[in-house]
Amino acid sequence: xxxxxxxxxxxxxxxxxxxxxxxxxxxxxxxxxxxxxxxxxxxxxxxxxxxxxxxxxxxxxxxxxxxxxxxxxxxxxxxxxxxxxxxxxxxxxxxxxxxxxxxxxxxxxxxxxxxxxxxxxxxxxxxxxxxxxxxxxxxxxxxxxxxxxxxxxxx
Amino acid sequence: xxxxxxxxxxxxxxxxxxxxxxxxxxxxxxxxxxxxxxxxxxxxxxxxxxxxxxxxxxxxxxxxxxxxxxxxxxxxxxxxxxxxxxxxxxxxxxxxxxxxxxxxxxxxxxxxxxxxxxxxxxxxxxxxxxxxxxxxxxxxxxxxxxxxxxxxxxx
DNA sequence: GACGGGGTGGGCACAATGACCGCTCCCGCA
DNA sequence: TGCGGGAGCGGTCATTGTGCCCACCCCGTC
Numbered sequence: 099x100x101x102x103x104x105x106x107x108x109x110x111x112x113x114x115x116x117x118x119x120x121x122x123x124x125x126x127x128x129x130x131x132x133x134x135x136x137x138x139x140x141x142x143x144x145x146x147x148x149x150x151x152x153x154x155x156x157x158x159x160x161x162x163x164x165x166x167x168x169x170x171x172x173x174x175x176x177x178x179x180x181x182x183x184x185x186x187x188x189x190x191x192x193x194x195x196x197x198x199x200x201x202x203x204x205x206x207x208x209x210x211x212x213x214x215x216x217x218x219x220x221x222x223x224x225x226x227x228x229x230x231x232x233x234x235x236x237x238x239x240x241x242x243x244x245x246x247x248x249x250x251x252x253x
Numbered sequence: 254x255x256x257x258x259x260x261x262x263x264x265x266x267x268x269x270x271x272x273x274x275x276x277x278x279x280x281x282x283x284x285x286x287x288x289x290x291x292x293x294x295x296x297x298x299x300x301x302x303x304x305x306x307x308x309x310x311x312x313x314x315x316x317x318x319x320x321x322x323x324x325x326x327x328x329x330x331x332x333x334x335x336x337x338x339x340x341x342x343x344x345x346x347x348x349x350x351x352x353x354x355x356x357x358x359x360x361x362x363x364x365x366x367x368x369x370x371x372x373x374x375x376x377x378x379x380x381x382x383x384x385x386x387x388x389x390x391x392x393x394x395x396x397x398x399x400x401x402x403x404x405x406x407x408x
Numbered sequence: 409g410a411c412g413g414g415g416t417g418g419g420c421a422c423a424a425t426g427a428c429c430g431c432t433c434c435c436g437c438a
Numbered sequence: 439t440g441c442g443g444g445a446g447c448g449g450t451c452a453t454t455g456t457g458c459c460c461a462c463c464c465c466g467t468c
Binding site: 099100101102110111113114117118139143145146147148149150151152153154155156157158159160161162163167181184185188189190191192193194195196197198202203204205207231232233234235236237238239240241242243244245246247248250251 | 254255256257265266268269272273294298300301302303304305306307308309310311312313314315316317318322336339340343344345346347348349350351352353357358359360362386387388389390391392393394395396397398399400401402403405406
Binding site: 121136 | 424425426
């Protein structure tokens, strides 16, 4: 994966401030030539450095205001089937293979506490799933952010 | 938080396909009037339904190719101080207050395995932190996605 | 039965885009 | 030592998109 430089970082931080900023606007703001900003933006999009747009969408806007982490212990043998089923469960937003006592760490969302129970059951009923341990995310104490790391790169 | 409608969902899915699509382009693609798309896009940005732009950035592009989940057990009394320190640690990307055996669930990144050890020590040395349990995210089995939920809304 | 929100379609002046050009500077390499 | 090549810059061009109007219409609500 390509490594970002100072200019990329400054552009991204500026886009955080104003996500709909134009290329020309950014070039003026950052004191760069328009072509420079344009080239960097194109590379950012084409190099796979940026995730899909919908990553910016808050699940709550879809009515999924409850989120939880589900540790899933699986039967290693049929991991493929298990993963396929997890992928087909829309409420499962992401799955990581982790070290430690669980095998899979899933982030799930639900409409409310009751709905979360249903999602939990859905996961539990997936073939290959041995045991689950659900932790309800009660408060988002530090909302996802990456700008501190970006800022370090920007100067 | 405002609830999205079908048009919002279709716009967002189209932006997933082409994040740099113009308003005019979207209106043609979706068979909607330009003003309609423009109004929805403005509302999406202004209603706080969209997270900051940098949420789209892959940490690996910054050189942080290792990520991990750190369960942090804290001294409830000084939670404020602990949180402040976590917030000041750039490698800590997000923190959730959760139910269950840990108190805090942190997602952290690091440059490599060695660097992760350092980050782990940093967290452990924060006042109020009693115990930590780190799970290295070895593989992203289902990368974050929300489009299945969006698609349900789109039709 | 009037109102208002949210969609449509059109039109306008202006701004931004994409795609060029040649120029310079700097770094790596033969 | 000198020769690429990459990356910024600054400029131009025709084309496209934007922001902001307008009037209209449908539909559910009070």
